[in-house]
Amino acid sequence: MAIVPVIQSAVSAQINKLYQVDLDPSSITVSETKPEFEGDYTVVLFALLKTLKKKPEELGNELGQALVAGNATLFSGFNVIKGFLNLAVSDSFWLQFLKEQYNDPQYGRHPRNGKRVMVEYASPNTNKPLHLGHLRNIFLGWSVAEIYKANGYEVVKTCIANDRGIHICKSMIAWQLFANGATPESTGIKGDHLVGDYYVKFGEELKKQMAPIIEKKQAELLESGKTPEETAKYLHDKKEELEKEAPIMKAAQQMLIDWEAGKPDVVELWRTMNGWVYKGFDETYKRIGANFDKVYYESETYLLGKELVEEGLRKKVFFLKDDGSAWVDLTKDGLDEKIVRRRDGTAVYITQDIGLAEVKKNEFNCDLSIYVVGDEQNYHFKVLKLICQKLGLEGADGIFHLSYGMVELPTGRMKTREGTVVDADDILDEMIRESELKTKEQGKTEGLSEEELKNLYEIIGTGGLKFFLVRVDPKKRMIFNPEESIELHGFTATFVQYTYARSQSVFRKELYTGGEIGAELLPLEKQLIITLERYADIIKQAGDEMNPSVIAGYVFEVAKLYNTFYNEHSILKAESPVKKELRLQINQMTAHVIKSGMALLGIRVPDRM
């Protein structure tokens, strides 16, 4: 059992004994004592003063004495400063804890709880390669899934491939017009990039075709007496409408219609080009360790939800407007009216999502269904959950949108049009190249084979990127500074990995035996054990908050403290054999927690670097 609840119970019990007052143990504030004070844990007394009708000093002293007397194996002393009761936990407690846990490979993980959770993440469009924003999504989603496993859940990782729609048709048209039959094989270009290139090509061609159309419209407007400002505004507002006049846009829209009609050559091309993209994605997924238990394809789900609209109309959750479109009124919930079926009878995005939510529930029956999607869709998911609840769908309450902020560059948002989008493969390559450079500079890898070296560069490079993207609170938008991301000092994966490698270098010389570890702890030894003790709690917190940055911060804290300890006390040249064994066990437990914590972030740690 974790120590904080133990202390809370002890405090609660002593208060009951002393003052005959019943307090819920979890209501008692217990925190780690700040380093500038003596003691290990602090009970904050202020909140108790009123109910117990005591002065702070008085209560602190009475309670402190009772706690030490009543729990001799746990507490070794106390002091009271203002309203804070500082308790010293006896060394024997920590030594016992270390003895039991130092070599447990499952340490920190929680037992199975019988619950099942689905995590949907990544979910790319199939018309262009992955970029930095996807990476934040993927690292986050994958990590949250692992954190849920560590919290005792069974996890189903899913992905929805947005494989149909106007976006892919744009790539297809451009490919037909300009590619001369180019394929990934014939060009040597990775499939997702090749398809993406034609998506860009489409945009360029559209721009070309738009120039005369805009010019003509502009002349018309000015001639009809509009001011230049009015004209500019009109052109801006009606941009999309005007684009529909361009031949290449018309062709793309026709292609979408043909696709929905199942026109064989269109479907064939669609299949081929999506195939290239998937192959490209798979390569990227593989190098970053992303994986899915189940992939849904929008082309198979986009017609879902239509019966649910009928059902919603029957249940009066939805209503019809005069033109035949179906809506839901969410104004009472503080939102707006939202369309769920178009005038022409076709489903909209939200309708598909309602249908897919039902399919997911039927197929996997998860208690919780997490969607890792950017915060620009906050409104959408609020609506989705609300509609599912109103429809009375099973699992509606389990829908949770794990919303994360956009990744920006120091120069601002990434923009396709300005070519500032950071490509996932490019940035990974760069990180790995950089780690190779720095590793060679360090010159500590003598004796490793070519393959081991290549593996090492990858561990450091991809690990660095993952850590960088996952170390900040998901909710917040973050700034990606390329120079900072390849940094190897401070709050980085490399620092933590290096710390692990250090611990392993000790074990290459000598291993723990499981023998005697003595009866006393030096301050740094104790501090490290106290920090390691928090690991299970950290895993729980990260799960409750769906927040991997909790793990990242913790692992960094452990590494920092270990380095201080390592610098201050020699392990192999300890003062006595007992001390050596103690430190070897601390070394082992620290190494395990670092490795395990990093694994929850999808980051591997090397034995040497």
Added chain:
RNA sequence: GGACCGGUAGCUCAGUUGGAUAGAGCAGCUGCCUUCUAAGCAGCAGGUCAUUGGUUCGAAUCCAAUCCGGUUCACCA
């Protein structure tokens, strides 16, 4: 205009149901390798916690208002 999110050191970020003198990293400055890995350690310096008011033993944290930034409110996905 409505809804939601954010504003903490020069920069990037932490800050547990409100608790002691608000913490890290980077950048800057000063020391420490004949030692288990210096990709490290120790130290110095750096703050109007956006602003104003309120709640109370106590507020970066809760409430209200204001300012600034972002997202969203499509018969797009």
